[in-house]
Amino acid sequence: MNQNRALKKYRFPWRENNHFTLLVDGDVFYADMLGAIEQAKTCIYLEMYLFESGVVASRFIDALMAASHRGVNIHVLLDAFGSLGLENSDRVRLQDAGISIHFYNPLQYGRLRRNLFRDHRKLLLIDGMTAYTGGMGITDDFDRASHPHYYWHEAVIHITGACVADWQTLFEDFWKRCTTSRIERYKSAPLPKLASPQPGLVVESRSFTHSEIIRSFVNRIRGAQSRVWLATAYFVPSRKLLKALSRQAHSGIDVRILLPGPHSDHPWVRHMGRHFYSRLLRRGVRVYEYQPRFTHIKILLCDQWTSIGSSNVDRWNFRWNLEANQEVDDPGFACQVQQLFETDFSSSREILAADWHKRPWVSRFKEWCWAKVVRLLSWLSFNRKQ
Secondary structure, three states: HHHHHOOOOOOOOOOEEEEEEEEHHHHHHHHHHHHHHHOOEEEEEEOOOOOOHHHHHHHHHHHHHHHHHHHOEEEEEEEEEOEEEEEEEHHHHHHHHEEEEEEEEOOOOHHHHOOEEEEEEOEEEOOOOEEEEOOOOHHHHHHOOOOOOOOEEOEEEEEEEOHHHHHHHHHHHHHHHHOOOOOOOOOOOOOOOOOOOOOOOEEEEEEEEEEEHHHHHHHHHHHOOEEEEEEOOOOEOOOOOOOEEHHHHHHOOOEEEEEEEEOOOHHHHHHHHHHHHHHHHHOOOOEEEOOOOOEOOOOOEEOOEEEEEEOOHHHHHHHEEEEEEEEOOOHHHHHHHHHHHHHHHHEEEEOOOOHHOOHHHHHHHHHHHHHHHHHHHHHHHHOOOO
């Protein structure tokens, strides 16, 4: 009874007939995504937060234009703020190729709170058969060739099987809600029974009051039996999530958090996150800071269950952003994720309690200041009327 009641809180059900593959870093997942676009026959859906003109954007625009010219129906949904770096010439190229493109929530003067609502989802869907999601953007920041030493570290999940239809529904429903242009519902061919199928669930977040993702995070952390490994680019957790992590670590569960180290696109968010280290370390949580470059990865691994997608672990992420994650409950995929974590732990600095208490006063002062900002922003976000 309790399980059935819990499932009703999610828009989509668990789907059994799937196959998931983890793709790590831009040179791997960009090649896979571009190859899928080149093979597209009927339709392509692209939903992206970060889309900036450059080498990577040119590759994707060229591939999308070529697909459109061979008759593929293409819909592109971009966040208006995240795509500010997309030059007008590139926008014109997409439109002139017959590609339907929409920019979500353009910035408006005098509407500060409305401007905070952003589409942070990342999705590429091909022919209703293949989908990609993760923390990626269409930007040179993830490109090894453009930034050989400091390209962003990222992971993407390649999805085939029954869950793809849910990602398609998510995109098509949102397109209809925020645009006036028509979109056809494409029905893909019946799915074959996959060898060694993997269970999956698509979860979404539309606001703080409707966040399947944070609900799932907290429930899975609380129910973990052996490990809770979390990687996120921005760590400003809610009290509920912080308590769940601390309690599990205190009870003897292997709880580890992998966060950015000296390289970050928003250093101030790093100082916000460091404010929580003392409390976590006291309860037995192991904290790692990734050293080689900026890690943008967003994954939660609890035992053999994984959640990967667009969602970071910060309070405003669930308040203001549209998010979507793919959940997988499978030991084989968990093994792929475990290998990624272990590789990244070996390239990280573990924050030890004894060393942390000896950190310089300058660091302590920055953390104290940004902690005050956290409280102020939380008050503005959650206590004022819309």
